[in-house]
Structures are given as structure tokens and as C-alpha cells.
Amino acid sequence: MNAIILSALGGIVMMFTGIFTQNKIVIKNIAIITLLLLLIGNLLHFYGIYMLHVDVKDMLQFNNFGLFFNTIAFTSTLIYFLLSGTDITKVGINVAEYFALIFFVLCGVSILTSFHNLLMLFLGIEILSIPLYILTGADKKNLKSNEAALKYFLMGSFSTGILLMGIALLYGASGNFSIESVPSTTSKVAEMANSSILTPLGLLFVFVALLFKVSAAPFHFWVPDVYDGAPSVFTSFMATIAKAVGFIAFIFLFESRIAELGPSSRIIIPFVIILTLLIGNITAVFQQSVKRMLAYSSIAQAGFMLFVLYSNNDISSEGILLYSVAYSFATIGIFAILIKMKDYTFEGYNGLAKKEPLIAAANTIFLLSLAGIPLTAGFFAKYYMLLSAIKANGQNALWLVIVAVLFAAVSVYYYFRVIQAMYFKEGNPEIATTNTSFKVILLALAAIIIFIGLFPTVVLNFLYF
Amino acid sequence: MNAIEILFWLLSALAIISAMMVLLSKNPVHSVLWLIAVFFAISGHYILLNAQFLAIVNIIVYAGAIMVLFLFVIMLMNLNKESEPKRNFWRILIGIISGGSLLMILVSLIRQATEINNKNALMESGNIGLIKTLGKLLFSDYVVPFEISSVLFLSAMVGAVVIGKKE
């Protein structure tokens, strides 16, 4: 509850900051301080210290898993603010409002990590999405940004409609909004409800809507244009925190009910995973712009994260947390560098290692982590996801794992293209001047990624405190 | 067939025909007006179910506010038959096939659904839709979503200001 209340309050604080000061640095610093308070408030929840004692009527349920994801999300946002905060202030004139909207997104995140009711799922997804639509269109003078915002908004509204349809069907089947399946009492009514067709149908609709939100194929069509059109700072936020939380929602909703989706779920989920990996990886190969490549690669990464649905066990839950950390940290780092670049194509990176060796080194580590090279966090993230699949289904999952590994190998190609451009090509990349603290934070982030890559259990042990 | 049944069939027919007309009208303004007719028909159904509050809120929010803003935008954009893009025949065919398949699956599934079969709706009785019952539920069992939805509206409002403000 702390996180939900504090993030909403944080949004309001940021709104009012805009009245009292126009100084961008002050606004940015206030945002960072508010975020720190939010992080602390969330950590206090671990120790049972609450701001308010609210009777949530079982609408929300807080567990270590959700709280830990909150911590990850808030930490990532903190790093994001530290690295790219200055760039947020450059998007337009409504600086305080951008930060306010980001805090509202975090409120949506904290709802989605604790919902125990379909109503809260809907509210969480909407609170998450609506600020993102706005942030996508924040660069009002840029036609691409406008187009992206409109596209995102229309597609997002459709998927929300599908979600609502699913929720309505589930409500029709069980008579309440709880995410747990109807308790099979001895009465005949309950028995009928369990065998009903409405439940799988409703779950399927919700499933599709969530697939849309996490940008899995075949519902990925909005991703490249939206990620490409949105101001780069906000793409960074959208592609990481806002996306990873979709998988958390998936886990909460489907961990006990995946079987109710019907026997076809055995086919649907592997199909979605393979299609997502295929489309994400293959299309990313042909991109000329690093930003667009990252958009497709984020689809590909979603394919790996979808393993959480396939295996649906303890390892996959741990894996998704690790994956969120690895993916969010690395992507935030890459985007922080991308924003500083003038030319977003691969050629724009030519010779970056000569000009800015530290930044190039950090970028390399982030890219290696995304590619899943050992000794980086990304390796263990992928490892956990694949391991969970084997644990869940044994030999039957082997072919899926092999396919995933093959696609991971494909992904190495386009990640290494950036590295190759930075180190082995001559050129004079135009990069905005960066101060020392930017480089320090970037290197610290790279160090964290390597540290997690060496000792992944350190992160996961948090779960069992 | 009593008066309620007659009303039910009339309203259903009105709702379905209007919904079809929303899609079939060439002129977007006509579509919006048909959509308002759909909302009216649905509100009529709510009243038959003794959910007057829901009926009225449906009219206030959808017909009175959202559709009026729709009309606003569409009328000012001056869209008409000439500016409508040409449709590709194959695209229409594909749309009809995929939409039709979905419709078929949904209809056939819902026909099997045990909850719906051979059940009648409570007409003109029951107090679930009354404002008193709704209010009490909203402030007891559903108070958390009710309050949290304020964050949703706040963020939407901030967003509207960000988009609408002159730079």
C-alpha cells in the first residue's frame, strides 16, 4: 500500500512543483528525492511498516514477490532519472508534468504487482497506460511523436476493450471479480460454473489483452512505430519498467489458472513464444536505426520473458525478476547513451570507442547483457527462464529451449553490430557533451550488471528475507 | 407476451439495428448519431432491469458527454463521403472472414454456456441497480478501486493539460 499511496502522492507533488518553480534542475532534483522516498516507503513495507492501515477487502494482496518487483521498478526508475533526467527536461516545456506522469505510471506498476482482483488489474493497466500515451506524444512538434501517440492510444484502447470483455465474461462465469478460480464447493452451481465455457473464453480475452501490453507477437505491431516515434527518453522508460510489469500481471493472473485456459493453452503459449522470438529477432536484424533495432529487440526479449507462462513454477518467477533487472538496467543504460547520440543509425556509433572509451565500454556491457553473454546479468536471466522450462516439462520442453537458444544466437548478431561499429569502424560520432557523474553512474550500472552476472543469487535472496 | 417482453424485443431490435447502422453509415456524423441511439436502447434495457441509476448514468456519460464531444470533433473535421478513403476489396473480404469466424465461435460458445442457457433476466424487480445499493457497495466492498480510480482520472487530466497546453 505504501508504494501505491506514495507514488500517487509523488505525482501530485510533481504537479504542484510545476506551479512553484520553472527551474528544470530543481524539478528534476525534487523528482529524484520523491522517488527515493517512494523507494524507502516500499522497503519499509517489507518490514511491516505502513503509512495507512487500509482494509483492502482482498482487492490487493501484498507479497514479497510483488514488493520486490516494486523495488526493482523504482530502482530502475531512479537510475533512469539519474542518467536521463536532464534529457526529460529537454523534451518540452511541461517538465514537472512529465515527472508527474512517470510517478503515475509507477502507481500503476505498484497496483499491478499487488492486485488480487480483476477490477484492480483493469485500473492498474489503465493507470499504467494512459500516462504512457501522453508521454509518447510529449514531443508535440514532432509529427512522428504525434503519430506514435495516436497509434499507441488507439491500439491500447482496443486492447483495453478486449480486456474488459474478458473481465465481463469472467464475471459472468463466477459472479465476482476475484482472480482466483471459483472455489469448487459441493453445490451443483459451482460445478457448472467450473465446467463452463465462459471462464476459458474470458481468460483468453484477458490473455490476448495482456499479450498486447507486453508487446508479444502477434500483437506487436504497435511496438516499432511507437518506440521509434516516442521521444527517446520515454521510449527507454516504456520499454523497460512499463513492459516488465506486464509479465508480473501475467504471473499473478495465470499462475493458478493457466490450466483453465483449456487444453489449447499447451499449444498457444509455445506458439506465441516462438512467434515473438522469430519476429523480434529476424526483423531486428534488418534495422538500420539503433532505436528501431532496440524496439524489435524488446519484442524478442519479451519472447524470453514469456517463458514464465510456459513453465509457471518457482524458478520462472525468480527468473522473471532477474530478467526484469537485467533487461531494465541494460536497456536504460543503452538508451541513456542513445539519447546523447545525434545520429541514431548504426553508422552514428562508428568510432565511439576512440572518442568516448568509457561510454563505449559501458554500452558494450549493456549490449552483451541483452545478448545473454555469460558473466553478465542477461546470461543468468535467460538461463533461469530456460531452466524453468526444462524443470516444468522435462524433455518435452527441449525443442522449445533449443529454438530459444538459436534465436538468442541470432540476437547476438545485431547487438554486436553496435559493438563492431563502436570499436572496429572509423568515424567521428557526434555525441552530446556528458559530465563526469553521467559516466560514473553509467559505469556503476555496468558494474552492477556484471556483479549480478557473477552472483545472481544475491538479487534473488532478497525474496526470502 | 406482456408489455415488458414487447419492450424488450423492441429495444433489442433498436439496439442491433442502430449498431449495424453505426458501421454501415457512410457519413461519420450519422454513425455517431446512431451510436447515441444504441446507448438509448441500452439504457432502456437497464430500466427494464430496474437499474435506473445505471440507465441514467449511461445517458449522462455516453450520450450526453462523450458522444457530444465526438460529434464536436467529427463535425469540425468536416468529414464527408468524398473524403472517405477507398476501401480495398480484399481487405474487406479478409475482415469479413476473420470477424465472421470470431462471431461464429463466440455465438456457438455462448450458446453452450451453462450459465446463460434457460435463464431469464430479472425484469422490473431486484434492487441491485438502485442508487442506494450501488452507493453502499461502492463505499464498502469496492472502496479501494473507487478511490484508486481517482489516480486514473488525475493522470488523464494531467495528460490532457500536457497535450492541450500551448508551447
Add this chain to the structure above:
Amino acid sequence: MFSLEGITNFIHEWLNSHLSAIFALLAEFVLVGVAAIGLFAFLGLVLVWMERKVAAVMQLRLGPNRLGPKGIFQTSADTLKLIMKEALTPDNADKLLFNLAPFVVIIVAMLILAPISFAKNFQIWDINIGVLYVTAISSLSVIGVLMAGWSSGNKYSLLGAMRSGAQIVSYELSAGLSILTIIVLTGSLKISDIVASQENGWWIFKGHIPAIIAFVIFIIASTAETNRAPFDLAEAESELTAGFHTEYGGMKFALFFLAEYINIFIVCAIGATLFLGGWMPFHIGHWVAFNHIMDYIPSSFWFFGKTGFLIFLIMWFRWTFPRLRIDQLLNLEWKYLLPISMFNLLLMSVMAIMGWYF
């Protein structure tokens, strides 16, 4: 004692004793329809005449004075003239919508009459969300106005309709909130309950300052909602010729004209019901004798008297305040009236919880 209740009961019993239940119901429908249309015609004739007379008094003129005593038949003659005129439809117009729009406006006005309590137990439909029903339906008249403006195919009409839409959608909010302020006290949305709750005093007296603020806001907002001066931007003749009904003539124009006056009557009736006790006579606490004397005045007189007073107030505004600009109008609503009415609602809720009202 003269009472409308007796008449309706008599008709109801007579019909039911002579016809089967369903035909009696149908006959009552027809009667109600005829009565509503009759009321419309009567209101149209009287209110237009009243407006002209009020205007004349305000401007030290005589006003209509040729036809009948004090010119009372002037509006009948005008109506006759309008009926005789040819109903033109412009070439550019969307024919169907153009001809439909006046009827939409008038039907919406007719629908709102349903829950209004004209006298003791004299009401068409005592729905349990009466006030909300009125708010909902009255917001629909904007659809008719938009239809009229757009389908005319004339830029002035469209601009007038847009202004009207913006105006009605925004002022609906503070009108709704000021209605809610009274609902907090009555605890019911049913019109009959609201009237009954004012037996020992009207809410404008019992509700202290917040009720008065709510009343003022309600009057301002309803003036705006009915597109009356000083908020008559929808037809600001100096800028937009005649706004959304520029292209209308003859009887179709007359319907818009009529609807405007009907709407004034309806909002004033709602105002009278909520704040001034509806048909409830003027009672003072424990003055039994005084209250009895007041009870001798028929309830319908009370209702129409109060409504008439509010209508007079709104007509008075027209000749007192200059017209606002569209931005001033929207600023007034969003920056002043809405915050004030929200705060007022909060204050009233506190008062209602603490029981600080009579």
C-alpha cells in the same frame, strides 16, 4: 378544495371502470401526451408574451399592446404567421438531420417533463432518480442543437452549435453539483421525496449559506444551459447571424423557439422544486394558523408562482447583463463556478453530517 389530484384520480378510475387495463393505460398515455403538448403551447404563448412585456418594462416601453387586452394575443398571431410560412430546406443541408433536429430538441424537452411534480400528487412518472433523470435528459438537447447546426451546412450554424455544445457540456457540471448539494440534504433523488422534505421550510432557508450559494450557481448554470442571455453565444446575433437556427424558418424555427422557452420553464421548475419547495406552501415552523392559511392556496398555484418568479429572474438577467465572450464564459465555469460549487458541496456534506441545518 380545488385540487388536481382529484381530477387525475377521477380520470384514472373512470377509464379503468370502462376499459380494460391495457386500453386504460394507452388512453392515459394519450391524455398525458395531449396534456403535455397543451402545456407546451400554453407555455410558449404565455412565456413569449411575458418576455416581451418584461423587456418592455425594463426598457420603459409599452411592449405588445394591440391584439387583445395588453397585447395578450400577440404571440398567437405570431404563431399563426409562422405556421403559414413555407418550411425551406437549404440545398446544402443534410435533409434528414435538418428536418429531424427541431423534433429532437422538442422531444427532449418533452421527456424532461416526466418527473416534474406540478402539484400535490400530480406527476407523470415519479422515478426514484428523478433529479438525475432531469440532468441526464436535459444534457441531450445539445445533440439536437449540434444536429441542427451541422446539418444546415452553414458556417454560422456550425459555430453556433459548437458554442452551444461547449457551453452546455461545461455548465452541466456546476448545475449538477449544485443539485447534488441539495440532494445531500434530502437523501433522495425522488422528486416527491425532495418536495416532502421541505414541508417545514424550503431548503433555501433551511440550508443556510451553502444552499444560497448553490441556488445562485444553479440559476447561473441553468441560464447558460438554456442558452439565454447573457450566455446566448450560440445565437449571438451580432457575430453569428442567428447561430444554429440561422437556416431554419417557419414552423421548424418556431419549434426551436418554443423549445427554448420550455427549457427555461423546466430548469426553473427544477430550481423551484429543489430550492423553493416545489408545490409545498410557504410554512413557518410552528405558526400553525399561518401555515393553515397558506395551505388554502392550491399547490399548483404555489408551484407555478415559484416557477414564474424564477422565469422572471432569468428574463430580468437578459436585460441587465451584457453578453460574455466565449472564453470568458468558459473561464467563468471552469475557473470559478466549478471550484466554488465543489467546495460548496463539501461544505454542505459536512453540514449534513453534523446536522447543522434545520
